Amino acid sequence: MRLTRRDAVAALAAIGIGGGAVAYTQLDGSNDDSESGGDGSGTADGSSDGTDGASGTDGTNGTGGPVDSSALLATSAALADVVYPSEVEGREEFVRTYVSGRIESDDARREGMADAVATLDTRARESYDAPFRDLSAENGDALLRELGMGTVEPDPGGSALERVRFYLVNELLYALLTSPKGGELVSIENPPGHPGGLDAYQQGPQA
Amino acid sequence: MSDTVQTDDTDRTPSDRADVCVVGSGPAGAIVADSLADAGHDVVILEAGPRVPLEERLARMERHQRPGYDSAWGMGGDRDAYASTGDVDYPLNNTRVKGVGGTTLHWIGYTPRLHPKDFEMERRYGLARDWPLSYEDVRPYYADAETELGVAGADDNPFAPPRETEFPMDAFPPSYSDSILGAACEELDITPHSVPQARNSEAYDGRSQCVGYGTCHPVCPSGAKYDASVHVRRAEENGTRVIDRAPVQRLEHGADGERVEAAVYATPDGEEHRQEARQFVVACGAIETPRLLLLSRSEQHPDGLANSSGAVGRYLMDHLLYIVSGQLMESTDQHQVGFSTSVTHQFYDHEEPTPGSFFVGFLNYAGPSPVEVGLEDGRWGDELSTALGQAYGGHIGTEALVEQLPRADSRVTLDDSQTDDHGNPVPDVHWTVGDHGLATAERAVEVQRDIMAEAGARVGYATPVDRPLSGSHPMGTTRMGTDPAESVVDTRLRTHDVANLSIASSSVFPTGGAMNPTLTIAALSLKAAEHIDADL
Numbered sequence: 001m002r003l004t005r006r007d008a009v010a011a012l013a014a015i016g017i018g019g020g021a022v023a024y025t026q027l028d029g030s031n032d033d034s035e036s037g038g039d040g041s042g043t044a045d046g047s048s049d050g051t052d053g054a055s056g057t058d059g060t061n062g063t064g065g066p067v068d069s070s071a072l073l074a075t076s077a078a079l080a081d082v083v084y085p086s087e088v089e090g091r092e093e094f095v096r097t098y099v100s101g102r103i104e105s106d107d108a109r110r111e112g113m114a115d116a117v118a119t120l121d122t123r124a125r126e127s128y129d130a131p132f133r134d135l136s137a138e139n140g141d142a143l144l145r146e147l148g149m150g151t152v153e154p155d156p157g158g159s160a161l162e163r164v165r166f167y168l169v170n171e172l173l174y175a176l177l178t179s180p181k182g183g184e185l186v187s188i189e190n191p192p193g194h195p196g197g198l199d200a201y202q203q204g205p206q207a
Numbered sequence: 208m209s210d211t212v213q214t215d216d217t218d219r220t221p222s223d224r225a226d227v228c229v230v231g232s233g234p235a236g237a238i239v240a241d242s243l244a245d246a247g248h249d250v251v252i253l254e255a256g257p258r259v260p261l262e263e264r265l266a267r268m269e270r271h272q273r274p275g276y277d278s279a280w281g282m283g284g285d286r287d288a289y290a291s292t293g294d295v296d297y298p299l300n301n302t303r304v305k306g307v308g309g310t311t312l313h314w315i316g317y318t319p320r321l322h323p324k325d326f327e328m329e330r331r332y333g334l335a336r337d338w339p340l341s342y343e344d345v346r347p348y349y350a351d352a353e354t355e356l357g358v359a360g361a362d363d364n365p366f367a368p369p370r371e372t373e374f375p376m377d378a379f380p381p382s383y384s385d386s387i388l389g390a391a392c393e394e395l396d397i398t399p400h401s402v403p404q405a406r407n408s409e410a411y412d413g414r415s416q417c418v419g420y421g422t423c424h425p426v427c428p429s430g431a432k433y434d435a436s437v438h439v440r441r442a443e444e445n446g447t448r449v450i451d452r453a454p455v456q457r458l459e460h461g462a463d464g465e466r467v468e469a470a471v472y473a474t475p476d477g478e479e480h481r482q483e484a485r486q487f488v489v490a491c492g493a494i495e496t497p498r499l500l501l502l503s504r505s506e507q508h509p510d511g512l513a514n515s516s517g518a519v520g521r522y523l524m525d526h527l528l529y530i531v532s533g534q535l536m537e538s539t540d541q542h543q544v545g546f547s548t549s550v551t552h553q554f555y556d557h558e559e560p561t562p563g564s565f566f567v568g569f570l571n572y573a574g575p576s577p578v579e580v581g582l583e584d585g586r587w588g589d590e591l592s593t594a595l596g597q598a599y600g601g602h603i604g605t606e607a608l609v610e611q612l613p614r615a616d617s618r619v620t621l622d623d624s625q626t627d628d629h630g631n632p633v634p635d636v637h638w639t640v641g642d643h644g645l646a647t648a649e650r651a652v653e654v655q656r657d658i659m660a661e662a663g664a665r666v667g668y669a670t671p672v673d674r675p676l677s678g679s680h681p682m683g684t685t686r687m688g689t690d691p692a693e694s695v696v697d698t699r700l701r702t703h704d705v706a707n708l709s710i711a712s713s714s715v716f717p718t719g720g721a722m723n724p725t726l727t728i729a730a731l732s733l734k735a736a737e738h739i740d741a742d743l
Contacts, residue, residue: 015269195418205538
């Protein structure tokens with residue numbers, strides 16, 4: 001199945017974010033973050049020069065600090081390559097559109113997600129000498145396993161790893177699984193959270 | 208969201224003049240307020256919880272669906288503390304919402320009427336007490352309540368009590384999985400039919416048709432499911448004033464103890480205020496209503512306001528909820544809608560006293576949803592596809608609501624060992640079930656298992672008969688009757704002891720049957736408003 005920008009707009013609408021405010025753009029956020037050392041521009045393929053802004057032993061950059069949105073978008077796209085099933089195509093456009101809309105008018109969300117990116121990047125540097133967004137999908141998968149992400153509880157107010165599960169892993173999975181395209185993974189046309197009308201429940205399994 | 212805001216600029220000082228003060232803005236309080244405001248009276252509603260703007264509901268739906276958040280409606284903490292000391296744990300904060308709209312903010316929305324036998328349990332079976340009203344007395348109010356809430360239904364139920372008008376909207380068609388369980392029922396000579404529910408099957412009363420978010424309980428983001436904010440808005444358009452985040456601490460009466468003078472309420476800034484009025488209506492549900500009366504004890508009412516009978520807090524009932532679910536080898540297409548579309552009331556009316564009434568509904572949301580699996584399982588990538596395939600697919604299930612009888616030892620009291628965020632003793636919910644309920648449950652679960660077996664399902668879960676789930680329908684704690692020595696309110700829903708105090712709530716039900724109570728609450732609220740209007 002192929003995800004599209006339209007699917008991302010629908011996923012945003014389902015969490016109360018107007019599609020009109022969403023665009024496939026790289027939000028420039030706080031590109032003047034001197035601690036990050038990056039130019040904040042990012043690239044469409046997610047490569048960067050290490051704009052993770054990490055500090056501290058737990059790999060977070062703290063809440064309320066400057067946020068590098070381009071790094072956040074690139075990391076989200078790289079993470080989708082790991083956590084979305086391989087049959088899902090069009091991941092990058094979907095994720096970048098979704099995350100852009102998600103953080104555009106929600107500073108707390110933006111900071112929470114950026115903080116989680118910083119944690120991932122710190123751990124990625126320790127193991128692979130590169131930020132998460134520059135890892136191959138195989139190494140990204142290995143890092144998540146190394147971090148025990150499969151058993152970490154998602155908690156927006158929890159430990160650094162619990163926030164990674166909540167703000168990044170589950171955030172991307174929620175966008176996918178509440179969309180009709182994500183529903184195709186289990187042949188459900190109208191998954192909970194999507195306003196797909198009253199026909200699907202009556203029809204039965206579709207071939 | 209707004210329930211986390213500690214202070215704001217809202218004026219929460221009392222109104223100078225009010226004809227009626229309504230405590231609580233759930234369906235009972237909202238309908239009473241709307242009716243009285245429409246009749247030209249000045250009404251003030253005091254609501255313990257916050258206003259919940261429609262535009263917040265999508266975010267609340269996400270809070271419900273995503274692990275890591277607390278409850279969708281913010282229930283819990285010191286404000287909502289309670290004790291549960293009965294035979295069966297009572298999960299109080301799962302059964303209610305404090306906010307403008309009350310518990311209808313999270314209800315599922317089913318609106319059956321009680322049957323005539325529910326009003327005559329003593330006369331017919333020698334059980335419990337009769338209502339001082341008959342089905343025929345309540346029948347016109349039922350019809351009005353169906354119009355007020357907007358009920359979708361059909362005349363395909365051969366077991367339904369007599370009715371005089373068509374439902375305001377057509378019923379929702381049956382689901383795919385209904386056809387599987389329906390075929391099994393046909394083999395068993397069981398007749399399923401549609402489910403009356405306050406959910407728009409078409410645009411109604413300025414609200415949209417259901418669009419299928421599938422999260423009705425606990426959040427309907429579209430507003431297609433009725434909730435009491437509908438009547439609150441209408442009441443406000445007619446001049447009613449709503450003061451939110453204003454928990455009433457106690458009711459204060461005059462020197463002779465015969466009339467309430469004021470409701471004393473707290474506000475987020477730490478102040479207390481007195482709202483005076485000519486008439487007072489307590490509409491706080493079957494737990495907080497008796498609690499408020501008990502908290503309002505005085506020299507003239509030493510056992511609690513309007514409690515000369517000693518019945519305040521006693522005769523707590525709920526519906527016993529039993530789930531029997533399992534799996535088929537074929538896909539059942541669950542979780543594409545958040546409500547049931549088929550049910551059978553075939554077992555409701557009965558000749559012998561016991562087993563009593565129950566009904567069996569078919570689930571359209573059996574087993575985990577793909578969203579639940581994906582966010583909780585812990586696998587990702589292609590392993591996520593495997594996890595989803597393993598967890599979602601052939602689930603199917605039934606639920607039964609079962610009648611229990613009122614018992615004096617099943618009750619709500621004050622727990623003086625714990626206090627809420629304002630220093631008041633918390634409610635102690637001592638819920639006991641009794642033999643009649645358990646014997647009825649035996650029969651209900653037997654029917655559920657028969658249906659599942661005939662459908663070819665492998666049962667994976669069945670609620671143990673002796674450990675029922677709460678149907679989230681507390682009732683009976685300020686019961687209605689003609690004898691002031693054993694009841695709290697009369698047939699006008701007015702307390703026997705206090706001349707200007709009415710109660711609109713399931714707490715007035717002398718018996719509870721097995722039908723979801725909200726339509727009956729709405730019907731009695733319309734009746735209460737009629738009597739209050741006549742007295743003003």
